[in-house]
Amino acid sequence: MSKKSDDEFKVGIKAYVSLIVAILFFSGLFYNVDGKAWLGAFDFTSLSGKFGTMLHPEKNTFVGEGGISARAGFIFALSLIPTVMLALGVLEIFTHYGTIRAAHKLLTPLLKPILGVPGKTGLALITDLQSTDAGAVLTKELYDEKQITKKDLVIISAWQYSGAGLINNYFSIGSALFASMSVAIFTPLVIMIVLKFVGAILVRLVLNSVYKKDFINE
């Protein structure tokens, strides 16, 4: 065989192994093997699982009770959609009326004393609460335009990195947990934002001690 056609149609040992696994996975050989329920971990039908049933009609929702695996996950995910839609709808309204801008205004004068970074980095921090990617771009721009030092860059990134995109992630993904929480949903959010600062302060301390030499010219 020529070298070229080799590249075009190469079947390695991995491919054959995965073919065998695929055949076994879909074959049903491992479905309901007596006394070896663990084999079901390698069986398509077993992993498809089952929907819950209305075991107790007076308290079961449409999710039912006793569902397992993929089917149960699907129905459960459906049951979460209303809260996610409500949360993001309301968040959109708050954002529209300037909640984020107000927070930015309040935050700016605190940055120098708390984190030792210039107040103008506030926008990059606030933006990160909504969008990880937009926050990262703003931070890079600040550094490229020499508005912040390398040390500032690391401190800001530390703040952004822990719990990146926090508000959006918390209300979109985290809202799946809201119904089960035993405190006001606002409480974890406040704690997370405070800890973003605590973490950044710790990083600042480490940079000022362990990595002191790195920033001697700044």
Place this chain on the structure above:
Amino acid sequence: MSNSSNQKQTNNPLDIFVIGARKGFNIAINNLMPNIIMAFVITEILKRLGLMQLIGEVFAPVMGLFGLPGEAITVLLTAWLSASAGTGVAVNLISTGTLSGMDITILAPAIFLMGSQLQYMGRLLGVADVPKKYWPLLMVNSIVNALIAMIIMRFIV
């Protein structure tokens, strides 16, 4: 996600709500649902292989420090890879009664403070050009944040 609010300029709060709710639907369908199904299937595999029970027993002492059952470690480990997947696992453990509402409340801030670190390495640290030398420091920092959060939450719930 996010910041697309300026695509359509409208001042009607009802319209704005609908725009947000639509985003919520897309996130729920495209992000939450696949992640939750993955998490449900993975926990089913772990359960069938008996690993879930093993994990629960091995990590019981550590997680006990935060007032959590040992199985809770699976939420944190998956959250580190992906916050959505971690949330999916948490949701699964609630639905089977392994974790209580109180446990979830303790875990919630930690899921996000140490969440999705792997993908944010590229999307955040890489994009912002943070020197690689400091990446481990920032990673440890996020995990420390998560641990502090769990301790605080333990006393709040």
